[in-house]
Amino acid sequence: MTDRLLTWTLGAATLMVASLIAIIAAFLLNESLGMLNRVELGRFFTDSGWSPTMSRFNILPMIVASVLLMAGAVIVAAPLAIFTAVFLRFYAPSPVIDIGRRIIEVLAAMPSVVYGLWGLVVLVPIIAAWQQPGASLMAGILVLSLMIFPTITIVVHSGLAAMPRHYIEASQALAMSRAYMVRQVVLPAVRASIAAGITLGAARAIGETMAVMMVTGNIVAVPGDLFDPVRALTSNIALEMAYALGDHRGALYISSLLLLSIVILLVLINEFIVSNKLEH
Amino acid sequence: MDRITEATSYIQEQDSSSGNICLCTESLCLSYGTRAALENVNLRIPSRAVTAIIGPSGSGKSSFLCCLNRMTDLCCSTTIEGSVRLGEHDIHRDLGKNPIALRRRVGMVFQHPNPFPFSIWKNLALPLKHHGVRNKQELSSVIEQALRRVGLWEEVGDRLRDSALTLSGGQQQRLCIARALVLEPEVLLMDEPCSSLDPLSTKCIETLIGQLKNSYTIVVVTHDLAQARRVADHVALFWNADGVGRLIEQGPAARVFQHPEHELTTSYLEGQL
Ligand SMILES: Nc1ncnc2c1ncn2[C@@H]1O[C@H](COP(=O)(O)OP(=O)(O)O)[C@@H](O)[C@H]1O
Ligand SMILES: [Mg+2]
Numbered sequence: 378m379t380d381r382l383l384t385w386t387l388g389a390a391t392l393m394v395a396s397l398i399a400i401i402a403a404f405l406l407n408e409s410l411g412m413l414n415r416v417e418l419g420r421f422f423t424d425s426g427w428s429p430t431m432s433r434f435n436i437l438p439m440i441v442a443s444v445l446l447m448a449g450a451v452i453v454a455a456p457l458a459i460f461t462a463v464f465l466r467f468y469a470p471s472p473v474i475d476i477g478r479r480i481i482e483v484l485a486a487m488p489s490v491v492y493g494l495w496g497l498v499v500l501v502p503i504i505a506a507w508q509q510p511g512a513s514l515m516a517g518i519l520v521l522s523l524m525i526f527p528t529i530t531i532v533v534h535s536g537l538a539a540m541p542r543h544y545i546e547a548s549q550a551l552a553m554s555r556a557y558m559v560r561q562v563v564l565p566a567v568r569a570s571i572a573a574g575i576t577l578g579a580a581r582a583i584g585e586t587m588a589v590m591m592v593t594g595n596i597v598a599v600p601g602d603l604f605d606p607v608r609a610l611t612s613n614i615a616l617e618m619a620y621a622l623g624d625h626r627g628a629l630y631i632s633s634l635l636l637l638s639i640v641i642l643l644v645l646i647n648e649f650i651v652s653n654k655l656e657h
Numbered sequence: 658m659d660r661i662t663e664a665t666s667y668i669q670e671q672d673s674s675s676g677n678i679c680l681c682t683e684s685l686c687l688s689y690g691t692r693a694a695l696e697n698v699n700l701r702i703p704s705r706a707v708t709a710i711i712g713p714s715g716s717g718k719s720s721f722l723c724c725l726n727r728m729t730d731l732c733c734s735t736t737i738e739g740s741v742r743l744g745e746h747d748i749h750r751d752l753g754k755n756p757i758a759l760r761r762r763v764g765m766v767f768q769h770p771n772p773f774p775f776s777i778w779k780n781l782a783l784p785l786k787h788h789g790v791r792n793k794q795e796l797s798s799v800i801e802q803a804l805r806r807v808g809l810w811e812e813v814g815d816r817l818r819d820s821a822l823t824l825s826g827g828q829q830q831r832l833c834i835a836r837a838l839v840l841e842p843e844v845l846l847m848d849e850p851c852s853s854l855d856p857l858s859t860k861c862i863e864t865l866i867g868q869l870k871n872s873y874t875i876v877v878v879t880h881d882l883a884q885a886r887r888v889a890d891h892v893a894l895f896w897n898a899d900g901v902g903r904l905i906e907q908g909p910a911a912r913v914f915q916h917p918e919h920e921l922t923t924s925y926l927e928g929q930l
Contacts, residue, residue, distance in 0.1 A: 543771040547833075549731060550767075551784040552760035552840060561783055566774055 405634045412627025421631060427597045429617075429625035436632055438599045442514065442607035443636075445600065446593075447583040449518035450525055455575050457522075458529035463559055465530075466537040478534075485527035493591035496520035501592055508604040512594035515603040520588050525578035532577055536570020537563065569651045576647040580640050586611040610636055679704035679874040680725060680763075680844060684739035687720055689732065694720045695902045697739070700893050704843075707870045709889035709910070710878045713925075716895040717902020718878045719768075722846050725876065726763040727756040743844070761788070763844040764837035769853050770829035772821035772836070777813055780821045780832060785839050803839045807831040807865055827858025834865065838873075845869065847877040851884065863888050882926065886914060894922050 416434060424435035465477050496516055505511025544566055548558040564571070586609075594606025595616065608616075610632045621629055680702040687695040695717045702708045710718045720729070727748065729735045740747045743762065752759050772780050781800045790796055800817070804810040809831050813824065821832055830850060837845060847866075851859040866875060866888050879885050885892060892914070893907040906919045917923045 541771075543767065543769065544773060546728065546731065546767065547771045547773065547836075550726065550728060550760060550765040551787075551836065552757045553784065553787050554757060557787050561787070562773055 402637065405630055405637060408627065408630040409634045412624060412631060416624060416627070421628070427613075429621070429628050432624065434624070434628045436610065436613075436628065436635075438597050439608055439610045439613050439632070440635065441599050442593070443583055443610045443639075445514060446517045446521055446589060446607070446609055447579050449514070450521035450582040451575060451579050453518060453522035454526040454578060455529055455571075458526050458574065458578070459533055459564070459571060461526075461530050462533035462537055463563070465534055467555060467559060467563075481527045481530050481534075484523075485531055489524060489585055489588040490591075492520050492524050493588035496588060496592035504604070510594060510604075510606060512592055512606050513604045514593065514600045514607045516592040517589050517607065517609070518603075520592050521582045521585060524585065524588060525582050528581055529574040529578040532574030533567065533570050536567040536574075539570075540567055572647050572650040576643050579643050583639055583643075584611060584636065586615050590615060677704045678702065680741065680743050680876075682724070682739065682741045685721075685724060685741060686738040687717070687724055687729065688736050690734045693901045695724070698902075698904045700904055700907055702844075702874060702876055703891060704874045705870060705872070706890040707866060707875045707877060707888050708891040708893060709885040710876065710893050710895060711880070711882060711885050711925075712895035712902075713897060714880060715902075716897040718895050719848050720902065721895065722765070722848050722876065722878055725844070725846055726760050726765055728765065730756055761840050762842050763846060764840060764842035766830070766833050766837050766845065766847040766850050768849040770826055770833050772824070772829050772832050774820065774822055776818050777821050777824070777832060778817040781836055781839055784836060788840060799839060803835040804832075806838065806869075807835045808861065809835060825858070827854050827861060830854060830858065830862060831865070834862070838869075842873070844874045844876065847875065849878050849880060852880065859884070882928075886910070894919075894925065896921055896925075 421434050422437045424433045426433050427435050427438070461477075461481070465474050469477060496519070500519055501511040501516050503511075504513060504516050540563065544562055545558070548562050553562070589609045590612040593609065593612065595608040595612055596606040597608045597613070598605070600607050614629050614632055617625070618629055678701050682698050682700050685695060685698040685700075686693065698721060700721075710721065712718055723729045724737060724741055725748075729737065737749055741749060743759070746752060748756075748759050773783065775783075778800065781803055782796055785796055785799060790799060801810060801814070804814065809828060812828060813819070821829065824832060830853075834845075834847075834850070851862050854862070863884065866877065869875060870890070877888065879888075889910040891908065892910045894905055894913070895902050896905045897903075906913060906917060906922045908918075913922065914926065917926060
């Protein structure tokens, strides 16, 4: 009886969440399709610029900015996060483990506007002293990597903690050094967790709005180097939605749909990596 | 309890033992935190023979085995007193802080098969590469040899790239034995290696133990008396007295099984305890 009840409750909850996602996706798709009837898809990549009030809809610079921000943040944060997780699991003395984990949990839960504020007040001036204007792709990448570092660390660490203890026993009994065990046994064994952590971090990076908006300068242009200001897709939506009308609004819906698609793509890539877990 | 019995059987064995002693413990005591798990164990393990460690569960058999290759180091709160001698070395003192050299000489097979979640090839190649075998040709030949020795080559020789986790339990355990042997240890410790296997796989592994004892010193923990009778040359009986594991009898298998000296051994062998 309780079992049936549980099955139904869980089923209903799952259905509700799934339909919520479907509703959001359908809404975005619907709004976007209306727009696509009026404006051809290619124009979002070939128009001469982004001035939607004058019917110029090129969102390519913002796609490039978002992808660069995400990739940069992952490249900076992932190695550090994996290193930290391994350190906390295999090398740190126990008082350090406890303190380290608390700090990382707090970092993971910190509101993004706080990261943005720190970036704006501390990081941007430092970068500006080095190379003007300061608010830049670089500032965005650094703030984002700081944000996704704890996320990736937590996921990888829980993968390490859940790894069967007998892998460690087997490695030790085979006279492996700790470093060799970590490289050759532990990290390959938790590949799925590493992939999941990176996916989650990347999704957070590409979806992050507030912190990115505060430190990247928000100029719509393909960046020439790391010190150029950029505008992310997310920032663009947040900055303009309040006053956007008609096709302008439609273009922002298309940006949202694009963000959703990128996140879905990330999840699919993760899925693919996990299902190919076994290598030669 | 029977300090005197322990002492006499120890002296007798010293006189009557044939062949060399490979490993021996002197007054070995082990505790986890403040709880003693083993007390005053004096066991002599002859080389190139099978020594079976029997006894009820909780009598410290696994703990004892872990003292022999310092797997006890993995739990940080263990303390060991007394000594374990391998050849002329005291493994806890002479071999210093680094147990790697020791574990190369003393391999271990666990109660549950524990292959890495990689291919069969990689399971065997990992320890080899770590200890300097990098040449692909050489790797192949050592791996083939190792698999032949445990009778796995005929069964899996054509699918070395498959996951080791796709093997049956018995095959996995033989793979683990092969993996322990690729490093050419002198001693092989086996903790109830058949307890999670079916009768056929068990028979297979017992036969293997019989072959391996010509080249290795084997210490096998078993709770299965029939198995001990089948494979052992020497037997040691551990007993849990007041929560602490002790060695109460040791000797050549035939002698211990036919003329046990300790009354607990007699009752245990007759299945009364
Ligand atoms: N890692 C450990 N930490 C604390 N106590 C342990 C540990 N391993 C074994 N023990 C204790 O040591 C005693 C002997 O256990 P064990 O060596 O596993 O016996 P056996 O293998 O003969 O069944 C048991 O009382 C057990 O609770
Ligand atoms: Mg045991």
